[in-house]
Amino acid sequence: MAAMKRLFGRPEALRDVPTHYCPGCPHGIVHRLIAEVIDELEIREKTIGIAPVGCAVLAYNYFNCDMQEAAHGRASAVATGIKRALPDSIVFSYQGDGDLASIGTAEIVHAAARGENITVIFINNAIYGMTGGQMAPTTLVGQRTTTCPDGRDPRLAGFPIRISEMLATLDGAVYIARASVHNISHLLKAKRCIKTAFQVQLNGEGFAMVEVLCACPTNWGLSAPEAMKWVEKNMIPYYPLWEIKPLLKEGVVRD
Amino acid sequence: MEERLLMKGNEALAEAAIRAGCRCFFGYPITPQNEIPEYMAKRMPQVGGVFLQAESEVSAINMVYGAAGAGVRAMTSSSSPGISLKQEGISYMAGAELPCVVVNVMRAGPGLGGIQAAQGDYFQATKGGGHGDYYTLVLAPGSVQEMMDLTFDAFDLADKYRNPVLILCDAILGQMMEPVELKDEFITQLQPKPWATVGAKGREPNVINSFYVSAEEQEEHNIKLFTKYQRMRNEEVRVETWRMEDAEIALVAYGTVSRIAKAAVELMRQEGIKAGLIRPITLFPFPEKTIHDLAFNVKAFSVIEMSMGQLVEDVRLAVKGVAPVKFYGTTGGRLPTPESIFQKAYELMNELTRGENGCYEKIIR
Structure with a gap:
């Protein structure tokens, strides 16, 4: 019998270790998509990732590439430092909504405005997960969290931020997409967006970011399947999907 | 070969950084340090x-x-209010054991303060500055030449200890021009840094991190850091003692103030007062031993600073009660004068010797 062809396995860019993520948490899915892209582009040995502060703080234990752990919100500034110091490396930051869209807004806006040649993966689950379910800048109006127990009231707490749309207005931002991983077809599209965002960097084109809508079953108080449905029913209508800034500069090949 | 040039302190520091192999500079405008980013x-x-x-x-x-x-x-580089903002990153770098050089061209405070020279950031610089258990090495230049020389050393020390090194100067040292000897030395080869994240090619991944999940690991890490700080205390103390051989009163001052204090020592010597100067060049590690040893030889210490009593605390800790330690400070951007230092030192000596021999009575003005 001929040797069997390997069709599925752990990406080389992901370490063979259990993660600390809750059951039903999509962080593991997104980690895997990034790792698959790194493998497919054969860039693992020149990739430096940046872990945020938040649930993904331990991402440096999961990616099988060089990693730096940044202060809360500063991942894109750290990424800037690495990429400027080592222009031939591939640098990605992995940041949550509190990290990127609240405490790190200055850093992400200016990294995008400068057209830093980095790839940003932005996890939007509309809540602070690590600290126990507080209101995030992306928490939906009416959504209950521990710091808006009666639901987010825009008169008190303002409105959720569509950061991808904001960044898309900046000339330095070359590619901005919003994706979701709540089902297989969306997950596959999310991977294509992530791959494009790395390809933009490989081509030296500038700043690329993929926002990934994610569920947080634990802090939303839902089961994993319910949480996936909640993404579709409540988040996607407010955070429309796909390439918000698909207009890549000439020469960039879209997948 | 050395080149002799007239340079501004900030520019001398920046050129020294380039020659010391600094290849990344990230800054933000704030007076009185703007010449550094502009030069860079x-x-x-x-x-x-x-x-x-x-x-x-x-x-x-x-x-x-x-x-x-x-x-x-x-x-x-930055100046006082900006250095407060950098404390987050400095703490992270101390925790993650990353080498870097941070320059504080001090201005007055608290708050926005004025842009004149001050030394009010002494506590912040020497006691860690940010959150958590850590220290940074602190170098305090006293001339434009030292702005240059200590910057050279700062990068070596940062790499040696994998720790942030602070250069603590002030608006006067940053802005004034003095002749400097510019060493014709360019560092291009660094010691290998096998811990750096440059891409995991043919090796296990490296991680730069200051996060420890367990208390045991965090404690172990902090103890390791403090072993390093002890090594700094043992190996890196720098201090200048000037006319201390027969001194009865020791002035203690660093940076800009030390220059004024030297003029005051001259004035006192002219008047027959045996004065000398102790000038800490490293503020952390602090020259505790030198000061303690000299405490047995002098009648008193007069600590002069452009702050409301910060350096004086370290001097008192070093003297350990062996001799009286008096504080004289100016604040808000005002400078002490040689005459005012003289007057304070004179009053101190007079107070201490009254009734003994009265030797200082005769020169009361």
Whole structure:
């Protein structure tokens, strides 16, 4: 019998270790998509990732590439430092909504405005997960969290931020997409967006970011399947999907 | 070969950083340190380095974090209010054991303060500055030449200890011009940094991190850091003692004030008062032993600073009650004069010797 062809396995860019993520948490899915892209582009040995502060703080234990752990919100500034110091490396930051869209807004806006040649993966689950379910800048109006127990009231707490749309207005931002991983077809599209965002960097084109809508079953108080449905029913209508800034500069090949 | 030039302190420091192999500079405008980023903006491209004006002090120090983690000699500079903003990143770099050089061209405070020279950031610089259990090495130049020489050393010390090194100067040292001997030395080869994140090619991944999940691991890490700080105390103390051989009163001052104190020592000597100067060059590690040993030889210490009594605390800790320690300070950007230092020292000596021999009575003015 001929040797069997390997069709599925752990990406080389992901370490063979259990993660600390809750059951039903999509962080593991997104980690895997990034790792698959790194493998497919054969860039693992020149990739430096940046872990945020938040649930993904331990991402440096999961990616099988060089990693730096940044202060809360500063991942894109750290990424800037690495990429400027080592222009031939591939640098990605992995940041949550509190990290990127609240405490790190200055850093992400200016990294995008400068057209830093980095790839940003932005996890939007509309809540602070690590600290126990507080209101995030992306928490939906009416959504209950521990710091808006009666639901987010825009008169008190303002409105959720569509950061991808904001960044898309900046000339330095070359590619901005919003994706979701709540089902297989969306997950596959999310991977294509992530791959494009790395390809933009490989081509030296500038700043690329993929926002990934994610569920947080634990802090939303839902089961994993319910949480996936909640993404579709409540988040996607407010955070429309796909390439918000698909207009890549000439020469960039879209997948 | 050495070149003799007339340079501004800030520019001398910046040129020394370039020659010491600094290839990434991230900064943000604030007076009175603007000549440093301006010089770097012009000079870095000439040596193939990176100059980037960041969106904030917070971003600048975090860019330094990234670049230092990638194994490059990196620096940022600012002045007092901006240094407060950098404390987050400095703490992270101390925790993650990343080498970098941070320059504080001090101005007055608290708050926005004025842009005149002051030394009110002494506590912040020497006691850690940010959150958590850590220290940074602190170098205090006293001339434009030292702005240059200590910057050279700062990068070596940062790499040696994998720790942030602070250069603590002030608006006067940054802005004034003095002749300097410019060493014709360019550092291009650094010691290998096998811990740096440069891409895991043919090896296990490296991680730059200051996060420890368990208390045991965090304690172990902090104890390791403090072993390093003890090594600094043992090996890196620098202090200048001047006319201390027969001194009865020791002035203690650093940076700009030490220059004024030297003039005061001259004045006192002219009047027959045996004065000398102790000038700490490293503020952390502090020259505790030198000061303690000299405490047995002098009648008193007069600590002079452009702050409301910060350096004096370290002097008192070093003297350990062996001799009286008096404080004389100016604040808000005002400078002490040689005459005012003389007057304070004179009053102190007179108070101490009254009834003994009265030797200082006769020169009361």
